[in-house]
Amino acid sequence: xxxxxxxxxxxxxxxxxxxxxxxxxxxxxxxxxxxxxxxxxxxxxxxxxxxxxxxxxxxxxxxxxxxxxxxxxxxxxxxxxxxxxxxxxxxxxxxxxxxxxxxxxxxxxxxxxxxxxxxxxxxxxxxxxxxxxxxxxxxxxxxxxxxxxxxxxxxxxxxxxxxxxxxxxxxxxxxxxxxxxxxxxxxxxxxxxxxxxxxxxxxxxxxxxxxxxxxxxxxxxxxxxxxxxxxxxxxxxxxxxxxxxxxxxxxxxxxxxxxxxxxxxxxxxxxxxxxxxxxxxxxxxxxxxxxxxxxxxxxxxxxxxxxxxxxxxxxxxxxxxxxxxxxxxxxxxxxxxxxxxxxxxxxxxxxxxxxxxxxxxxxxxxxxxxxxxxxxxxxxxxxxxxxxxxxxxxxxxxxxxxxxxxx
Numbered sequence: 001x002x003x004x005x006x007x008x009x010x011x012x013x014x015x016x017x018x019x020x021x022x023x024x025x026x027x028x029x030x031x032x033x034x035x036x037x038x039x040x041x042x043x044x045x046x047x048x049x050x051x052x053x054x055x056x057x058x059x060x061x062x063x064x065x066x067x068x069x070x071x072x073x074x075x076x077x078x079x080x081x082x083x084x085x086x087x088x089x090x091x092x093x094x095x096x097x098x099x100x101x102x103x104x105x106x107x108x109x110x111x112x113x114x115x116x117x118x119x120x121x122x123x124x125x126x127x128x129x130x131x132x133x134x135x136x137x138x139x140x141x142x143x144x145x146x147x148x149x150x151x152x153x154x155x156x157x158x159x160x161x162x163x164x165x166x167x168x169x170x171x172x173x174x175x176x177x178x179x180x181x182x183x184x185x186x187x188x189x190x191x192x193x194x195x196x197x198x199x200x201x202x203x204x205x206x207x208x209x210x211x212x213x214x215x216x217x218x219x220x221x222x223x224x225x226x227x228x229x230x231x232x233x234x235x236x237x238x239x240x241x242x243x244x245x246x247x248x249x250x251x252x253x254x255x256x257x258x259x260x261x262x263x264x265x266x267x268x269x270x271x272x273x274x275x276x277x278x279x280x281x282x283x284x285x286x287x288x289x290x291x292x293x294x295x296x297x298x299x300x301x302x303x304x305x306x307x308x309x310x311x312x313x314x315x316x317x318x319x320x321x322x323x324x325x326x327x328x329x330x331x332x333x334x335x336x337x338x339x340x341x342x343x344x345x346x347x348x349x350x351x352x353x354x355x356x357x358x359x360x361x362x363x364x365x366x367x368x369x370x371x372x373x374x375x376x377x378x379x380x381x382x383x384x385x386x387x388x389x390x391x392x393x394x395x396x397x398x399x400x401x402x403x404x405x406x407x
Contacts, residue, residue, distance in 0.1 A: 225257025241281025
């Protein structure tokens, strides 16, 4: 009996073992199902120097709107979605130009009163002998007034002081103011001409075309951008032409100025044809119905060949659309007589109609206004009095002279 029971137990154990082997072999034959893709989370970014610490756990979390972060930073874009760039900053509203030079008078007077105060001090001496008049002449020459204008002013001052007799400070200031205004001139048309015209070829209306010329380093491109602000402040619409294709940063710089006030900039490839860019800028201005097209030209050298020939070509090509309304020569007021040499060369290539004097708030001598007008026979129309975006002002002789001689 025991033998029978033992045989049954052994048979059951063997059957169980055989069943396990069969099941295991079947499992090995089944193909394995692919593992599910794991969810990968990005590791937390390591803090950098200057980053703010994470909000403490005991403080309530703020929403995206409360933090002020753009949504693009809070949520990654879906695959294939367009990349959203940062929004363009809002268009600036330039400062009104009316009376701008008067508002900048304090800045101008701080650096220009040496001329006025020096002359008033000399004229106030009890005895005006020959030595004193020579000092007056030297003061005017040092201020870059020029030889011929200096001689004229000294002669008139001598006559009027002799007739005047007594010389109170108020009388002398009034006398000097009158004579300086005569020297600078108050009758000249100092407005920047931006009137449009009828196209020479097809009779289509053409915007006012203003060419800005001058050597690099005088602030030419910056002046073009600031002039756009002046015109837009006066209610004009502007298109900018980046025809200085030889200076790598010129087009980028001009475009930045344009974007700040909502003016379109037409540009071409680096080292491309400047005349082609200028032509396209006027064409774009016509298509948009713009009031004015400002063309920033190249200014690598002030020689009579090469660049000067290119400048003449730009003007001729632009005039296929219509006449150029204004040609502004930008001069660095601190260069003195060297600036007059540049003025002569540019005047031989294009008909200069006005002058923009930059850096007049620095070490410039106020007399350069007189000298450059005499040299070219055209008026100073704009003056740059600082680095600010609205520091370009229409030139006003009365405000300028008042700044020279002080109160």
